[in-house]
Amino acid sequence: MWKTLRQIQKVGLVTEAPPSADETLRVREALQQQILAVLGRALCIRQVDAGSCNGCELEIHALNNPIYNLEGLGIKFVASPRHADMLLVTGPVTRNMELALLRTYEATPDPKLVVAVGDCGCTGGIFGESYATRGRVSNVIPVDVTVPGCPPDPVKIMQGILTAITAREKAR
Amino acid sequence: MMRARWWFDRGLPIAGIAGAARLPVSSEEWRQAAEDFNATGVRLLALWATRNEHDRNLVRAAYTMEDRLLVLDLELAGWHYPAIDHLFPAALRMQRAAADLSGVRAMPIDQRPWLRHAGWPEDFYPLANRENPALTEPVDEHYPFVRVQGDGVHEIAVGPVHAGIIEPGHFRFSVVGEKVLKLEERLGYVHKGIERRFSELPLLEAHRLAARVSGDSAVAFSWAYCQALEGIAAAPAPPRAAYLRAIALECERIANHLGDLGALGNDAGFAFGLAQFSRLKEILLRSLQTTFGQRYLMDFIVPGGVRNDVGASTLDALIETLRTIEGETRKLRTIYDEHSGVRDRFAGTGTVAPQLAAKLGLTGLAGRASGQNYDLRVDMPCLPYTEVAPRKVCLEDGDVAARVAVRFDELAESIMLTRKLAKRLPDGAIRTDVPIPAEGRFGVGAIEGWRGPVFVALESGPEGWVRRCHPHDPSWQNWPVLEHAIIGNIVPDFPLINKSFNLSYSGHDL
Numbered sequence: 001m002w003k004t005l006r007q008i009q010k011v012g013l014v015t016e017a018p019p020s021a022d023e024t025l026r027v028r029e030a031l032q033q034q035i036l037a038v039l040g041r042a043l044c045i046r047q048v049d050a051g052s053c054n055g056c057e058l059e060i061h062a063l064n065n066p067i068y069n070l071e072g073l074g075i076k077f078v079a080s081p082r083h084a085d086m087l088l089v090t091g092p093v094t095r096n097m098e099l100a101l102l103r104t105y106e107a108t109p110d111p112k113l114v115v116a117v118g119d120c121g122c123t124g125g126i127f128g129e130s131y132a133t134r135g136r137v138s139n140v141i142p143v144d145v146t147v148p149g150c151p152p153d154p155v156k157i158m159q160g161i162l163t164a165i166t167a168r169e170k171a172r
Numbered sequence: 173m174m175r176a177r178w179w180f181d182r183g184l185p186i187a188g189i190a191g192a193a194r195l196p197v198s199s200e201e202w203r204q205a206a207e208d209f210n211a212t213g214v215r216l217l218a219l220w221a222t223r224n225e226h227d228r229n230l231v232r233a234a235y236t237m238e239d240r241l242l243v244l245d246l247e248l249a250g251w252h253y254p255a256i257d258h259l260f261p262a263a264l265r266m267q268r269a270a271a272d273l274s275g276v277r278a279m280p281i282d283q284r285p286w287l288r289h290a291g292w293p294e295d296f297y298p299l300a301n302r303e304n305p306a307l308t309e310p311v312d313e314h315y316p317f318v319r320v321q322g323d324g325v326h327e328i329a330v331g332p333v334h335a336g337i338i339e340p341g342h343f344r345f346s347v348v349g350e351k352v353l354k355l356e357e358r359l360g361y362v363h364k365g366i367e368r369r370f371s372e373l374p375l376l377e378a379h380r381l382a383a384r385v386s387g388d389s390a391v392a393f394s395w396a397y398c399q400a401l402e403g404i405a406a407a408p409a410p411p412r413a414a415y416l417r418a419i420a421l422e423c424e425r426i427a428n429h430l431g432d433l434g435a436l437g438n439d440a441g442f443a444f445g446l447a448q449f450s451r452l453k454e455i456l457l458r459s460l461q462t463t464f465g466q467r468y469l470m471d472f473i474v475p476g477g478v479r480n481d482v483g484a485s486t487l488d489a490l491i492e493t494l495r496t497i498e499g500e501t502r503k504l505r506t507i508y509d510e511h512s513g514v515r516d517r518f519a520g521t522g523t524v525a526p527q528l529a530a531k532l533g534l535t536g537l538a539g540r541a542s543g544q545n546y547d548l549r550v551d552m553p554c555l556p557y558t559e560v561a562p563r564k565v566c567l568e569d570g571d572v573a574a575r576v577a578v579r580f581d582e583l584a585e586s587i588m589l590t591r592k593l594a595k596r597l598p599d600g601a602i603r604t605d606v607p608i609p610a611e612g613r614f615g616v617g618a619i620e621g622w623r624g625p626v627f628v629a630l631e632s633g634p635e636g637w638v639r640r641c642h643p644h645d646p647s648w649q650n651w652p653v654l655e656h657a658i659i660g661n662i663v664p665d666f667p668l669i670n671k672s673f674n675l676s677y678s679g680h681d682l
Contacts, residue, residue, distance in 0.1 A: 057387075059468075
């Protein structure tokens, strides 16, 4: 036990300052004001892999490491869409996941936000549209913010999430 | 062994890997070879379907024996061929996938679809029909799961959308109380048509798609692809590039093992482990960004070599980072080992005994935790593993604790290996020009990724296009074994057992 405690004490706090919002990532502006009024910055996210190669999932995982410490900002990942305010979706959306994604979206209570993560989620990426995929996430459900990258690094993903829950300057 | 060798000796060499060969066989020989291989411990690496130059269906099976690889070619007059899953259980899903994608059916076989759900019509075979079917409204699939009946038996259905940040798949548990009687997997949710997409890309660009078959194995897949391509084009990568590729591959292994060790601690209720290991993984990823220009090396390996060179001082910094990780990991291993709660959850959980592992064809990291002593880096080495060989890690216990121990040992070994590779890194070019290969060539690549052997079979088409490319992830072999590993365990141990295998959905669903 003392080894565990000594390790915790030795490593100390490693969390870095979060990035600020990036307006260029916003593609739709529907509900921000409403959500901000209800939630402030406390946010629950349901992540949905709708067909990714799992690269994006690795970087989304990193958001919870002590260095990015997303939970420290009051933002956490939840197990059910019914508990979620935001869907963080990676793509391309496969035909075999289309229905599951639609149902997850419908199960998420309004007002809700959708952030598409990764080149495939934003554009269909290298997989494109085919007999097996519907391509970009916005082909299947409405998307508020897109975070390109293959995979995007955790700072970029965090920026996307923060953009979605930050009101536009001029809207204030 | 004699009988198996007889088949291997008759093969004609194929490009890509020294010791790889192919052998055209009749239907009867296809079956006989499988029987001989099964009797002598030869491993099934992959099974897939393609079409030959006469536009006839061709079923291929790749087997490995010691340092040799043999691809059996079975040309079909029609659409049927003899099944081999009674000898190699891992072949079952590969046969079902070939039926879904190419329309060729193994007889007799489980006739349920595997990669096809309800998204496209039953008579559309993506690798045989070029015309795409019309887009239809998404509908539910009615998949006939095998039911367990009896007093007190009930089912738990999980997925495709899971509770964490994980890839999608469906698990159907039949349980009594907390005890699992049976698990049946339903995969294919992330089928993105990768094999079809390959044949829409130029040979010199398709390595990018290979790297995205399974994001956590980007280096292994892009290397295996380039190995096959460079074999076809007779343009081997220069030695410096081979060494840099190996350093990248070992870093990919280290990064994944760090992530898994943390997640396994977490699944055993020890959140400290996740915090510590995910921090170490982040430190490594940042170092990879400086060294190779990317945190995940999706685009580092290119046909003919690597994208960018690594300077001596940058490499020294990477080695220094690895030294820190080595020391920290050693400390954390002691903490894991001494933690009675963690030991209790790990030991004796999700056991796959060596005998069962051999029978089911368990491979890679999970295989080595169950006595399956096979590692392509040692058993079928390519440059630079011919010059700098790792020590093989193999344990017999086959439980979660063994899969954790293999990760700890391999992580330490990979750090040592990276140091040796960096020390002996030859000077010279990092890339050679790869000429556009002629049409109708066939090459293979095989690389030991962090999860296990990654295999790529590549055929060149006209004017520098890919004719057919089949990427194979070791998850194909290991997913069915997970169904056995859980039997008799309790439901709450499933996440832990599942994580200890950490199989790829994307690499399997293609």
